[in-house]
Amino acid sequence: MRFIPTLFAYYATSVAAIGIALVVNNTPSPIYVWSVGGSIGARNDIRPGGGIYWERMHRDERSGGIAIKVTKTPDGLYSGAPQQIFAYNLEGEQVWYDLSSVFGEPFVGYEVKVEMDAGESIVWPNGTNPGGSRVKSASNEGNLFLFINPRS
Structure with missing residues (x-):
């Protein structure tokens, strides 16, 4: 069962059209998130x-897609630390989404899962890529979630 705070549930259902992208931290430690397109957004702690980062899905005019980069260290985007990359790209009425990592896999031993209200999930059950590309697409009206969970 997915927990969505009341504010987000209201926002997600009261705004027509394009959904929101959320990162949910169910780990016992803080994580650090940057939204990256043609420029790098501010760090979000x-x-x-159960802490949450969210943004309304949008298209970057310079790069097209958005990469939400997640690290376990506050300077991880700039220090070469392992990064989990939760990416999406709006194209017409569709959103394309993917999960990848660079410089290593920061959440080894955790379940890393992308869920879309109206689309397929991407699951890394052990925090590592189980192999192959898992790019998915769905209607851009749904909400897109990245969960970082302790393994059951």
């Missing part, structure tokens, strides 16, 4: 145990 996400508290442990």
Whole structure:
């Protein structure tokens, strides 16, 4: 069962058209998130145990897609630390989404899962890429979630 705070549930259902992208930190430690397109957004510190980062999905005019980069260290985007990349690209009435990593896999031992309201999930059950490309697409009216969960 997915927990969405009341504010987000209201926002997601009261705004027509394009959905929101959320990162949910269910780990016992803080994580750090940047939204990257043609430029790098500010760092967002996400508290442990259910902390959330969210943004309304949008198209970057310079790069097209958005990469939400997640690290376990506050300077991870600039220090070469392992990065989890939760990417999406709006194209017409579709959103294309993917999960990848660079410089290593920061959440080894955790379940890393992307869920889309109206689309297929991408699951890395052990925090590592199980192999192959898993690019998915769905209607851009749905909400897109990245969950970082302790393994059951």
